[in-house]
Each structure stands twice: as structure tokens, then as C-alpha cells.
Amino acid sequence: MKGTHLGEFQEIVLLVILSLDDNAYGVTIKQEIMEKVNRGISRGALHTALTRLEEKGFITSEQGESHPDRGGRKKRYYTVTNRGIAALHGAKEIRDQFWGKIPRLKLHPGYDS
Amino acid sequence: MYPELQGDLLEEFLLNVEEFGHVKARWIYRQEVLKMIRPSIVKALKKTTNSTFFGMLQINIKLAFRSLLKQKLYTAINIGGLAMSIAVSTLILLYVQSETTYDSYHPNKDRLYRLAVDRTYPDHVSQYARTPVSMAEQAAIDFPEIETYSKIFLNNGGVNVTYDNETFLENNFIAADRNFFEVFGVNLINGKRNEVFSVQNAAILSENAAVRYFGDDDPIGKILRSDLGDLIVTGVAENTPKNTHFKFDVMVDFEILDLGYLQKPNFLNFGVFNYLLLKEGVDVDVVNKKFDQLVENYAAGEIERRLRMSFADYKASGNGYNYYLQPVQDIHLNSHLEGEFQVNGNLTYIYIFSAIAVFIIILAVVNFINLATARSTERAKEVGIRKVMGSLKKQLVGQFLAESIFVTVSSTIIGLVAAYLLLPTFNNFADKTIIFQDFISLSTLVLFGLFAVLLGLFAGLYPAFFLSSFQPVAILKGRIIRGKKGQWIRNGLVVFQFLISIVLVCSTLIVGQQMKYMQNRNLGFDRENVIVLQRTAGIKDLETFKTEVKRIPGVSSIGGSSALPGSSELFFGSAFQVTGATESISLNCMVVEDEFLHTMNMNLTSGRFFSKDFEDSLSLILNESAARSLGIMNDPIGQLVMNNQDSGNPEGDKVYRVVGVVKDFNYKSLHNEITPLVIFNNERYLSGSLANLVIKADIRESSNIIRSVENLWLAQAPDQTLIYSFLDQNLSQLYATEKKSGDLFLVFTGIAILIACIGLFGLATFVIGSRVKEIAVRKVLGASTKRVLILLMHDFNRLVLIAIILSVPLVIWFMSGWLEGFAYRIQIGQTWTSFIAGGLIALAIAWVTVSYHSIKAALANPVKNLRSE
Numbered sequence: 001m002k003g004t005h006l007g008e009f010q011e012i013v014l015l016v017i018l019s020l021d022d023n024a025y026g027v028t029i030k031q032e033i034m035e036k037v038n039r040g041i042s043r044g045a046l047h048t049a050l051t052r053l054e055e056k057g058f059i060t061s062e063q064g065e066s067h068p069d070r071g072g073r074k075k076r077y078y079t080v081t082n083r084g085i086a087a088l089h090g091a092k093e094i095r096d097q098f099w100g101k102i103p104r105l106k107l108h109p110g111y112d113s
Numbered sequence: 114m115y116p117e118l119q120g121d122l123l124e125e126f127l128l129n130v131e132e133f134g135h136v137k138a139r140w141i142y143r144q145e146v147l148k149m150i151r152p153s154i155v156k157a158l159k160k161t162t163n164s165t166f167f168g169m170l171q172i173n174i175k176l177a178f179r180s181l182l183k184q185k186l187y188t189a190i191n192i193g194g195l196a197m198s199i200a201v202s203t204l205i206l207l208y209v210q211s212e213t214t215y216d217s218y219h220p221n222k223d224r225l226y227r228l229a230v231d232r233t234y235p236d237h238v239s240q241y242a243r244t245p246v247s248m249a250e251q252a253a254i255d256f257p258e259i260e261t262y263s264k265i266f267l268n269n270g271g272v273n274v275t276y277d278n279e280t281f282l283e284n285n286f287i288a289a290d291r292n293f294f295e296v297f298g299v300n301l302i303n304g305k306r307n308e309v310f311s312v313q314n315a316a317i318l319s320e321n322a323a324v325r326y327f328g329d330d331d332p333i334g335k336i337l338r339s340d341l342g343d344l345i346v347t348g349v350a351e352n353t354p355k356n357t358h359f360k361f362d363v364m365v366d367f368e369i370l371d372l373g374y375l376q377k378p379n380f381l382n383f384g385v386f387n388y389l390l391l392k393e394g395v396d397v398d399v400v401n402k403k404f405d406q407l408v409e410n411y412a413a414g415e416i417e418r419r420l421r422m423s424f425a426d427y428k429a430s431g432n433g434y435n436y437y438l439q440p441v442q443d444i445h446l447n448s449h450l451e452g453e454f455q456v457n458g459n460l461t462y463i464y465i466f467s468a469i470a471v472f473i474i475i476l477a478v479v480n481f482i483n484l485a486t487a488r489s490t491e492r493a494k495e496v497g498i499r500k501v502m503g504s505l506k507k508q509l510v511g512q513f514l515a516e517s518i519f520v521t522v523s524s525t526i527i528g529l530v531a532a533y534l535l536l537p538t539f540n541n542f543a544d545k546t547i548i549f550q551d552f553i554s555l556s557t558l559v560l561f562g563l564f565a566v567l568l569g570l571f572a573g574l575y576p577a578f579f580l581s582s583f584q585p586v587a588i589l590k591g592r593i594i595r596g597k598k599g600q601w602i603r604n605g606l607v608v609f610q611f612l613i614s615i616v617l618v619c620s621t622l623i624v625g626q627q628m629k630y631m632q633n634r635n636l637g638f639d640r641e642n643v644i645v646l647q648r649t650a651g652i653k654d655l656e657t658f659k660t661e662v663k664r665i666p667g668v669s670s671i672g673g674s675s676a677l678p679g680s681s682e683l684f685f686g687s688a689f690q691v692t693g694a695t696e697s698i699s700l701n702c703m704v705v706e707d708e709f710l711h712t713m714n715m716n717l718t719s720g721r722f723f724s725k726d727f728e729d730s731l732s733l734i735l736n737e738s739a740a741r742s743l744g745i746m747n748d749p750i751g752q753l754v755m756n757n758q759d760s761g762n763p764e765g766d767k768v769y770r771v772v773g774v775v776k777d778f779n780y781k782s783l784h785n786e787i788t789p790l791v792i793f794n795n796e797r798y799l800s801g802s803l804a805n806l807v808i809k810a811d812i813r814e815s816s817n818i819i820r821s822v823e824n825l826w827l828a829q830a831p832d833q834t835l836i837y838s839f840l841d842q843n844l845s846q847l848y849a850t851e852k853k854s855g856d857l858f859l860v861f862t863g864i865a866i867l868i869a870c871i872g873l874f875g876l877a878t879f880v881i882g883s884r885v886k887e888i889a890v891r892k893v894l895g896a897s898t899k900r901v902l903i904l905l906m907h908d909f910n911r912l913v914l915i916a917i918i919l920s921v922p923l924v925i926w927f928m929s930g931w932l933e934g935f936a937y938r939i940q941i942g943q944t945w946t947s948f949i950a951g952g953l954i955a956l957a958i959a960w961v962t963v964s965y966h967s968i969k970a971a972l973a974n975p976v977k978n979l980r981s982e
Binding site: 027030042045048063073074076 | 117118119120121122123124125127128144145148149150151
């Protein structure tokens with residue numbers, strides 16, 4: 001297996017798709033990322049991430065309706081699979097584990113630079 | 114490109130326009146697109162195009178199959194015609210391959226040569242395949258360029274060999290030098306190379322012969338009885354391959370033969386086949402130039418001793434020997450000398466057959482093109498609809514090409530299978546033993562596959578572009594395609610097809626004329642009603658045998674001779690000198706009994722035949738050419754002629770008196786001029802050499818006569834095989850190559866015509882199909898059916914007439930070359946009947962082919978064809 005490892009960007013994409021529920025297609029995913037994560041991404045990068053996720057079996061896709069705004073082309077809607085959700089949970093657990101180990105009051109005095 | 118991506122891009126673009134304005138939105142769009150160029154996307158893109166290509170191919174093949182099935186007649190004609198021509202061409206290819214690979218089995222084939230000679234006489238030149246016994250041997254001593262040599266003697270007429278009371282006449286009985294196996298590519302299966310000739314009367318058998326005599330027993334050491342005495346089998350060699358210029362079943366040591374003057378070391382008597390193996394890197398021309406010196410050194414003295422004149426004078430009087438070497442691999446196709454082992458093939462025919470093979474393929478391709486364009490009227494609508502539905506020209510071309518490749522590939526497969534099935538018949542017909550499996554290998558199959566695809570591309574190209582260039586609007590409006598543009602191409606193709614067919618028809622007819630001429634030509638003797646018995650030397654009491662045969666009902670006379678017309682190797686050469694003349698010339702000779710000339714019904718121009726009433730042992734009869742050569746044409750009878758004998762001959766020179774002159778008769782094949790001939794009656798000459806009896810008999814009684822002769826023969830010569838034949842058949846055997854080629858020619862002509870007819874049929878469909886309305890209008894306006902028919906036929910007549918006119922010079926050029934191979938031939942002017950017949954045949958065939966469509970069109974009810982307007 002090429003790896004079920006979930007990259008950071010891929011994790012975000014998964015979360016975005018989940019949050020968009022059944023309105024997750026190319027344009028909305030990109031907009032959501034740009035707005036909520038405040039990160040400029042190219043369509044190509046997004047597409048690559050989506051292909052990878054689909055290869056890994058974390059998401060599935062299906063063709064949706066076409067629209068005159070899109071020059072009559074169909075949308076492709078993405079949904080997160082159970083496996084994708086499990087992977088997200090896995091990633092979260094790992095992080096939570098580490099967060100749990102950090103002493104709560106260990107704050108570093110100093111200045112934010 | 115993924116439609117979703119495009120959709121996303123566009124949607125976003127519109128959003129951006131709202132937000133940032135047109136200019137920036139566009140800029141973003143471009144950037145986005147550029148950023149898409151990343152490996153993962155581009156790669157995926159490639160994969161998708163591939164799959165559509167294969168998808169299209171699949172669809173194209175499916176469509177091709179469907180459209181071919183829809184038009185069963187056309188498909189059958191197309192595939193059938195092409196398959197037939199491929200089958201025929203494959204057979205020709207096999208034939209050519211077998212003919213051109215003769216003698217390639219010798220290990221040193223590139224350095225192995227046979228010695229041949231152009232012997233110049235004062236009045237003619239003879240070319241002999243057999244050369245004097247000592248030539249090769251001496252050349253091997255004198256010339257440093259020669260590695261080794263070998264000589265072969267072929268016993269014409271065969272030798273009887275008996276084992277265990279079973280006698281076989283071995284026709285392929287040869288005597289060879291002891292280094293035979295070093296020079297030629299024949300391998301021993303049984304016995305050792307350096308031991309097989311260790312005994313004097315050793316015999317080496319071919320595998321076939323060994324099985325024939327001994328079955329499964331070990332042949333080594335067995336003793337065979339033969340005309341030459343007892344032979345001990347010392348070895349068995351593999352059978353000589355089928356494509357070899359000489360073959361043998363029994364081989365003996367050259368030394369045990371008793372050939373008399375032929376075997377004694379000499380440089381003058383053309384008796385054996387001499388082979389020279391040159392050293393590597395030697396230029397054959399260098400060796401060829403040296404033979405003159407060899408003749409000067411050795412033959413000259415012999416001539417001077419024999420003729421008592423200086424060699425310089427001899428040469429000055431027009432005599433000469435031009436020895437040269439023939440590459441052993443060229444013998445089969447290029448050597449047509451006197452006294453060959455067997456009738457050789459002919460390079461010209463190889464060229465002709467190859468050309469025919471190519472032409473037949475071209476004819477079939479032309480058909481394909483013609484039929485495909487002819488169907489354009491029917492397919493025009495299909496093309497129109499396809500274009501309206503959005504087909505690109507490229508795609509249509511692809512579809513038509515797929516169709517044509519489908520046709521050629523399936524034709525090739527069918528053609529190959531047909532060739533395989535026809536091969537036994539063809540072998541039988543062409544007297545060959547070609548094995549299909551030898552020819553089929555992976556590489557030939559790949560070549561055939563490639564050929565099929567290329568043929569399909571080539572044949573489909575014109576129709577594909579022609580059909581796909583239709584304007585959909587025009588077609589769908591119902592306008593019929595006139596195709597004036599392509600008219601000259603289609604007509605030209607049909608003219609070309611008929612041109613080839615007519616050339617073939619005329620050539621076949623002319624070949625037939627020449628064959629008939631040779632069969633009917635007055636040869637100067639009777640060839641019908643003559644039975645020939647060969648190898649009669651084994652009969653103990655010849656006189657009794659002859660009287661007994663004469664008593665058989667139906668037999669009118671019988672006479673013996675040393676040689677027979679048609680078997681030129683049985684004539685021998687000897688030198689003659691008219692008394693008082695200083696020159697001596699060599700002439701062909703034969704020895705006959707008193708009754709021979711009478712039995713053969715030869716014509717005297719002056720004097721008399723030999724007769725019992727005269728003592729004729731010192732008499733001669735000349736043919737007219739001999740009388741001319743000796744310079745005594747004006748007053749030949751009673752002239753004294755001296756026969757110069759070999760100095761070794763104890764009897765010395767003898768003087769003969771000319772008692773008669775016989776009209777020139779063709780004792781050689783009609784390829785050669787009649788050369789001077791001297792006929793002896795000398796009993797001494799007869800002893801041993803009188804090997805043939807000719808019986809003049811009523812041919813209707815032949816089966817009875819032969820049965821009676823067989824009984825007489827058994828009583829007289831029980832261990833000799835009776836060989837009888839009919840003279841006319843023996844003579845036609847001389848033209849076996851021509852006959853065979855003529856027959857093949859006939860078959861090819863038939864096929865070419867058939868294919869041309871298919872083409873014409875296609876053209877008729879097209880032309881008449883596009884004139885249906887015109888015909889209907891003419892009929893409505895009062896034209897009669899007959900009138901319409903004549904009008905329609907007119908076009909086709911014109912094409913055929915053009916083809917006829919073009920074919921005449923071609924045939925004349927081509928056939929005069931062929932006829933030049935015969936010394937006695939019809940004049941090309943006499944062949945005008947063939948041209949007329951050929952032209953009429955072509956016209957008739959064209960009419961028959963076209964009439965189906967023409968009559969159908971002319972009879973059609975005009976209402977039907979005009980209703981749709």
C-alpha cells in the first residue's frame with residue numbers, strides 16, 4: 001500500500017469535506033479552505049489531494065448535476081468514507097495523546113516574536 | 114480533460130468576475146489552468162486518450178464487420194477476389210522460391226563451377242554442357258586458382274541393375290570421380306567417405322535406391338548385377354534434394370566404365386560434366402581467360418595429329434573452342450546447352466511468373482478501389498448522416514481504412530489457407546514437390562501480416578478520402594454523387610486491368626500457336642505411328658528379334674539406329690574431309706541400319722538410301738547441311754569423304770563414298786537450327802552402339818503390338834527392362850518446359866480475367882447506378898430498350914478498345930522476345946489471329962459482365978426511378 005498516512009493538507013481537505021456535508025465539490029472545497037484556513041491553494045493542488053484521498057479509499061465521489069454556470073459540465077461531489085473518518089480519528093488521537101502529555105501550566109515566559 | 118475540473122474552473126471564474134472583475138478573473142483562470150500542469154493530472158489524461166483510441170478501433174472494427182455483412186455480394190466479391198489473387202501469388206512465390214534455390218545445398222556453392230563450351234564450327238556454333246574428360250583434371254594441375262575438381266558421367270538411357278531377380282532400369286546412373294563427396298553437398302548416411310571407393314566395382318546408392326533393392330536390410334557389402342558387371346554396395350548417400358541440376362540413384366567409380374574414346378584422356382570429345390572448385394577469393398574471369406591457353410597447349414596437338422593440319426589453320430577456317438565456367442547455382446535457370454542432365458528451368462519464366470504474381474495482386478487491389486468507390490452512391494447517405502452527427506473527416510477515414518484492412522487481412526488468411534489446400538494440385542501440375550511447411554515460419558507470417566495491413570491501407574486510402582470528402586448537405590438533399598473528378602481514375606483502372614488481361618490472353622494464344630506449329634511442323638520424318646524401343650543392345654539375337662517383330666500384325670517395318678531425333682546427346686561428333694580439300698570439319702554423326710531411314714520416312718533429295726542390295730559399310734548419307742558444309746552441295750553423289758580417326762584408332766582414317774543426300778530433318782529440338790549430320794551404315798560402328806529400334810506400326814494396334822513385343826523381349830533379354838515409347842510423345846517432351854509454362858500461363862490468364870471482370874462489374878454498378886434517372890428520362894421520352902442498352906454498352910466498349918490498342922505493342926514486344934528462343938518459329942505477323950481472338954474474347958467477357966447491370970437498368974420501369982424526384 002502506498003500508505004494510508006494522512007498528510008496535513010489531506011487532513012484539512014477531509015475535514016472540509018465533512019463540514020460541507022453534501023455540498024462538497026471542487027469550488028466549495030476550495031473556497032472553504034481559502035476562507036477558513038486562510039490558505040491560498042491552486043485547483044491543481046486540490047485536485048491532486050482529492051485523487052490521492054480517493055486512491056487511499058478515504059473519500060468517494062459521484063457525478064452530480066450540471067449547471068449552465070459551469071458551461072453545462074457536471075459537478076463531482078465528494079463524501080468521506082468510514083475509512084476516512086477512522087483515519088481522521090486516528091490522526092486526532094495521536095495529537096490528543098501528545099497534547100495530554102504536555103503539563104498544562106508549562107508556559108514559556110517570553111515574547112512572541 | 115475532466116469535465117468536472119472544467120466545470121469547477123468556469124464556475125469559479127464567474128464568481129471571480131463578480132468579485133474582482135473581468136480582468137483579474139481571467140488572470141486567475143489562466144494561472145489556475147497553468148498550475149494544473151502537474152504529473153498526476155497529465156498522466157491521468159494520457160491514460161484516458163489511450164482508452165478512447167482503442168475504443169474507437171473496436172468500434173471501427175465492429176462497424177466494418179457490420180457494413181461488410183450488410184453487403185454480402187460485394188464482400189464476397191472483394192474478399193474472394195483478393196483471396197484468390199493472394200493464393201495464386203503465394204503459389205507463384207513458392208514456385209519461384211523453389212526454382213531459384215537450385216543447387217544451394219553444396220557446401221562451397223559460391224566457388225563451385227561447371228565447365229561448358231561454345232564450340233564454333235565454320236558454319237555454326239554449338240553450346241555443350243559436356244566437355245572432354247581431361248579438361249578439368251589438366252586445369253586443376255595447370256591453374257593455381259583451382260582447389261579441386263570432379264567429373265560426372267551420365268549414362269544416357271540408363272543401366273539395368275538386378276538384385277534378387279528383380280531388375281530396375283536406373284536412369285539416374287552416374288559415374289563420378291572419387292572426390293565426389295568432397296566437391297558436392299551430398300552426404301553419406303552409411304559408409305565412410307574415404308572408403309566407399311576402395312574397391313574397383315564399388316557402387317554407392319541413394320537412400321531411395323537402397324530401400325528399393327534391399328528394403329530394411331543393410332545394403333553394405335551386397336552385390337548387385339548390372340549391365341556393367343557386378344557391383345558391390347559400399348555406401349548409401351542421402352537422396353539428392355529435389356532442386357538440384359543433377360541427381361543420382363546409383364553412382365559408380367568413373368574408372369570402371371568402359372566408354373571407349375570418351376573415357377580415354379582427351380581434350381576433344383565432349384563427354385563428361387566437369388566441375389571445378391575454385392580457391393577462395395579467385396575471380397572466375399581470370400580462370401575463364403586461361404582456358405584458351407589450355408586448348409593451345411593440349412587440344413591443339415590432338416587436333417593436329419588427328420586432322421593433319423596446323424591448329425592455326427584449323428582456327429583460321431572458323432573453328433574454335435570457347436570454354437567458360439558456369440556458377441553451379443546458375444545452371445538450373447540459365448544454362449540451356451546441349452546434353453544437359455535434364456531439361457532446365459528458364460529464368461525468363463521466373464521473371465514472367467513473378468510479374469504475373471504482382472499484377473494479379475494489383476488487379477485485385479484495383480478491384481477493391483473500384484468497388485469501394487462504386488458503392489459510394491449507397492454509402493453517401495451514411496457518410497452524410499455521420500457528418501451531421503458530428504463525425505470528423507479523420508474518424509470517417511479511420512472507419513473506412515479499418516474496413517479495408519479488415520478485408521485484406523481476412524483475404525490474406527483465406528488466401529494462405531487456399532494456397533495450402535491447392536499446393537498438392539499445384540505440385541502435380543507444375544511437377545514440383547514444394548512443401549508448405551518449409552515456407553511457413555514466424556518471419557514469413559509476420560511479413561504476410563504486414564503485407565495484409567499495408568495492402569489494406571494502400572487499397573483503402575483512395576476510397577476512404579473519396580467517401581469522407583462528401584458534403585453532407587449535398588448528399589442529404591438527395592443529389593447523386595457524380596464523381597466526375599474520379600472518373601478518369603476509375604476508367605484508367607479498368608483499362609489497366611483489361612490491358613493486362615488482354616496481354617495475357619494474346620500471349621497465351623501465341624504460345625499455343627507456337628506449340629501447335631512445333632507439333633505440326635514437317636520435321637522431315639514421320640513422327641506419328643512410330644514406336645521406339647530403347648536399349649536394345651541387350652538382345653542376344655537382334656536379327657531374329659527384328660524378323661519376329663515384323664511378323665506382328667500392324668507392324669510395317671523396323672530399323673535400328675544409334676541415335677533418335679530429339680535425343681541430341683546420342684549423336685556423336687567426328688571429323689571429315691572431302692578428298693582433295695585441305696580443311697577438315699567436325700560433323701554430327703549417327704549410325705543406322707538399312708531400313709531405318711525408310712521406316713522414318715525421310716526424304717531423299719538425291720542418291721539412294723542404304724540397301725541390302727549394296728555393300729554399304731563404306732557408304733555415307735549426308736543431310737543437306739552437311740553437303741553444304743563440305744562444299745559438295747552441287748554434286749554430292751559419289752564424292753569421296755575421309756573420316757579422320759583418332760590417332761589411337763588402329764584402323765586409321767577411312768574413306769567413304771557419299772551415296773545419298775537426305776533432306777534436312779530436325780533431329781534436335783526446334784530451339785536449335787538443323788546442323789550438319791553424317792549417317793553411317795558401317796556395321797562395325799553399329800556394334801554396341803546400335804541401341805534403338807524404331808517400329809513403324811499402326812498406332813491403333815499399339816497395345817497388342819506392345820504386348821507381343823514384350824513377350825519376344827522376355828524370351829530374348831529376360832534381365833533387361835523393355836523401354837518403349839512413342840516418337841511423337843518423346844518429341845513433345847522436348848518442349849515440356851514450354852508446355853508446362855503455357856499451362857500455367859493459361860491458368861493465370863483465367864484468374865486475371867476473372868479479377869478484371871469483377872472490377873468491370875463494380876464499375877458497371879457505379880456508372881449505371883448514377884445514370885438511373887437519366888435512363889428513366891430517356892425512356893419516358895421514347896427511347897427503346899435496345900437503344901438504351903447500346904448507349905450503356907458504348908462506354909465500356911470504349912474502355913476495352915483502348916485496352917486492346919495499348920496491348921498490341923506490348924504483346925508484340927514481349928512475344929517476339931519469347932519466340933526468339935526458337936530457331937523454328939511462327940512469325941509475329943502470323944499471330945494477328947491471336948490478337949483478334951484475344952480482343953474479341955476481352956470484348957465478349959466485358960459485355961457479359963456489364964450486361965447484367967445494363968439490361969437491368971434498361972428494362973427498369975422509369976416510374977420507379979423518377980418517383981422520388
